[in-house]
Amino acid sequence: MRPAIQVSGLSKSYGDTVAVNGVSFEVSDGEIFGLIGPNGAGKTTTMECIEGMRRPDKGTISVLGLDPFRNVYELQERIGVQLQQAQLQKRIKVWEAVDLWASLYRKKAVGERLLEQLGLSEKRNTWFMNLSGGQKQRLFIALALINDPELVFLDELTTGLDPQARHTIWDLVRGIRERGKTVFLTTHLMEEAERLCDRVAILEHGRIIDIGSPESLVKRHCPERTVVLVTTDATAAERFRTIVCVDTITCLDTEITLRGHGDDFVTEVIQCLSESGIRVTDFRTILPNLEDVFLKLTGRSIRD
Amino acid sequence: MMLRGLWKLTWIETKIFLREPLGALGTIAIPVLVFLLLGRMVGHAPPSANPASSSFLAVGLPVMAAVLIAVGSVLSLVAIISIYREGGILKRLRATPLRPYTILAAQVIVKLLLSAATLLLMVLAGKRYYPVDIHVSLVGFTIGLLISIWSISSLGFLIASLVPTARFAQPIGSLIMYPMMSLSGLFFPVAALPPALQAVSRVLPLTYMVSLLEGIWKGDPWWTHGSDIAVLVAIFAVCTAISTKVFRWE
Ligand SMILES: Nc1ncnc2c1ncn2[C@@H]1O[C@H](COP(=O)(O)OP(=O)(O)OP(=O)(O)O)[C@@H](O)[C@H]1O
Ligand SMILES: [Mg+2]
Numbered sequence: 392m393r394p395a396i397q398v399s400g401l402s403k404s405y406g407d408t409v410a411v412n413g414v415s416f417e418v419s420d421g422e423i424f425g426l427i428g429p430n431g432a433g434k435t436t437t438m439e440c441i442e443g444m445r446r447p448d449k450g451t452i453s454v455l456g457l458d459p460f461r462n463v464y465e466l467q468e469r470i471g472v473q474l475q476q477a478q479l480q481k482r483i484k485v486w487e488a489v490d491l492w493a494s495l496y497r498k499k500a501v502g503e504r505l506l507e508q509l510g511l512s513e514k515r516n517t518w519f520m521n522l523s524g525g526q527k528q529r530l531f532i533a534l535a536l537i538n539d540p541e542l543v544f545l546d547e548l549t550t551g552l553d554p555q556a557r558h559t560i561w562d563l564v565r566g567i568r569e570r571g572k573t574v575f576l577t578t579h580l581m582e583e584a585e586r587l588c589d590r591v592a593i594l595e596h597g598r599i600i601d602i603g604s605p606e607s608l609v610k611r612h613c614p615e616r617t618v619v620l621v622t623t624d625a626t627a628a629e630r631f632r633t634i635v636c637v638d639t640i641t642c643l644d645t646e647i648t649l650r651g652h653g654d655d656f657v658t659e660v661i662q663c664l665s666e667s668g669i670r671v672t673d674f675r676t677i678l679p680n681l682e683d684v685f686l687k688l689t690g691r692s693i694r695d
Numbered sequence: 696m697m698l699r700g701l702w703k704l705t706w707i708e709t710k711i712f713l714r715e716p717l718g719a720l721g722t723i724a725i726p727v728l729v730f731l732l733l734g735r736m737v738g739h740a741p742p743s744a745n746p747a748s749s750s751f752l753a754v755g756l757p758v759m760a761a762v763l764i765a766v767g768s769v770l771s772l773v774a775i776i777s778i779y780r781e782g783g784i785l786k787r788l789r790a791t792p793l794r795p796y797t798i799l800a801a802q803v804i805v806k807l808l809l810s811a812a813t814l815l816l817m818v819l820a821g822k823r824y825y826p827v828d829i830h831v832s833l834v835g836f837t838i839g840l841l842i843s844i845w846s847i848s849s850l851g852f853l854i855a856s857l858v859p860t861a862r863f864a865q866p867i868g869s870l871i872m873y874p875m876m877s878l879s880g881l882f883f884p885v886a887a888l889p890p891a892l893q894a895v896s897r898v899l900p901l902t903y904m905v906s907l908l909e910g911i912w913k914g915d916p917w918w919t920h921g922s923d924i925a926v927l928v929a930i931f932a933v934c935t936a937i938s939t940k941v942f943r944w945e
Pocket of ligand 2: 434435436475546
């Protein structure tokens with residue numbers, strides 16, 4: 392099947408700042424694709440080039456078979472867009488915004504239903520300026536879905552949302568995929584990327600470092616496993632040293648932290664415990680997640 | 696299809712504008728009140744005793760009021776465009792199938808509608824309280840005003856393109872528009888200005904607007920002001936051409 396988005400060799404600079412530097416990737420039809428990366432990595436710029444809102448300096452982009460810059464109006468009919476930073480007119484009412492947006496597209500979803508799904512029905516007569524941050528964000532998501540788009544762009548979709556709203560929106564996004572549509576999103580929440588995205592691209596300094604499913608990225612970059620257990624058995628540490636896939640052992644009082652690698656690591660630790668008859672009062676495994684991969688690949692210091 | 700969007704956007708923008716605390720008051724009520732007050736003050740002098748004041752009453756005041764309406768709406772246009780740009784509203788609207796010119800045209804149409812409404816109120820109020828005998832073509836005068844506003848709106852877009860932040864848009868706009876008004880022949884005839892200022896006056900859009908409106912108010916036939924209209928159209932063409940090059944959406 393033709394991919395929903397094809398990007399190859401995309402570059403974009405603002406004056407001396409190179410925002411995107413030779414990025415290539417594909418987003419298949421019907422998947423949720425996430426772009427993650429530190430602040431200023433070029434996520435928004437990449438997204439806006441694909442949406443046809445910015446002209447790339449170099450590279451080719453094809454979205455739903457269209458050239459986003461040349462066929463921008465045709466494309467905009469078929470996509471939904473939520474921008475990272477946007478406002479509406481201060482005194483526009485919620486229903487007026489939905490009504491206006493609905494009138495701009497040939498195909499339309501039911502606005503009232505979207506408002507209901509996003510918990511905005513009660514606010515339909517409220518001015519935009521009087522909505523809370525999260526309510527504004529939800530309104531923008533409603534506007535992005537108003538034309539029942541084939542492809543939705545969500546730039547930091549859950550920034551500023553409370554946990555309830557976040558879960559609602561995650562469900563909504565999964566619902567979009569279930570109806571065969573494609574979602575392209577950026578996020579700073581690794582939990583969100585992990586739960587939502589079929590595939591993730593990690594962007595840094597305008598370049599893609601790696602692409603893959605969250606699980607495969609974790610496997611590739613953070614194969615280490617950790618077990619933390621609490622025991623008063625003084626011989627425990629000695630026994631653990633005999634396990635092959637244990638790399639380091641740290642003892643802190645009665646708490647022992649074992650770091651190792653391999654799929655069998657946890658099993659072997661448990662086996663060792665039962666064979667040696669070591670009594671433990673606590674046992675925890677810590678598995679690396681996307682956040683660990685992210686920090687490992689993009690470093691721990693803050694970017695400008 | 697896009698016309699429908701234009702109409703919707705214009706309607707919503709009109710409502711939004713009237714919801715602003717100073718929206719209706721500033722653009723509609725104040726010009727009307729100023730007009731009435733000035734009209735009363737000047738109108739109390741017996742016309743025969745003071746021909747200057749009666750001519751001011753007959754021609755100067757209505758034209759001045761119309762120019763004030765025009766300048767006010769263009770300044771408000773400048774402010775709205777820069778606020779919308781700074782807030783990312785223009786960008787959000789542009790990420791829809793709306794054509795860029797539709798987004799901007801809606802703002803101009805709102806200004807035209809409100810200006811026409813203001814003029815209408817002014818005439819209605821003036822008729823009752825203030826004895827100018829109006830045998831002028833009001834329709835013609837309104838059309839003249841709307842053509843003028845349409846033309847100088849393009850200058851407004853140019854100002855909005857060149858001023859970087861919303862905070863300075865209105866002050867800088869006023870700095871450009873009000874001095875222009877004083878050289879436009881509104882307060883003193885262009886012929887009475889020193890030659891250097893006359894030359895300046897000849898390149899100012901407002902000069903042609905004043906000439907057009909004064910002429911129509913006095914009952915001149917349209918064709919005698921063809922050159923004024925031509926200049927206003929030319930100004931529109933030039934400013935729009937430059938604006939399309941320098942206009943920034945974000
Ligand atoms: N309009 C602009 N003009 C000049 N520079 C810009 C502009 N937009 C972005 N940049 C620069 O381009 C780089 C990439 O910005 P971009 O907004 O794409 O990053 P991002 O990954 O979306 O960051 P964030 O996570 O903070 O949203 C940054 O260094 C930024 O300063
Ligand atoms: Mg961003």
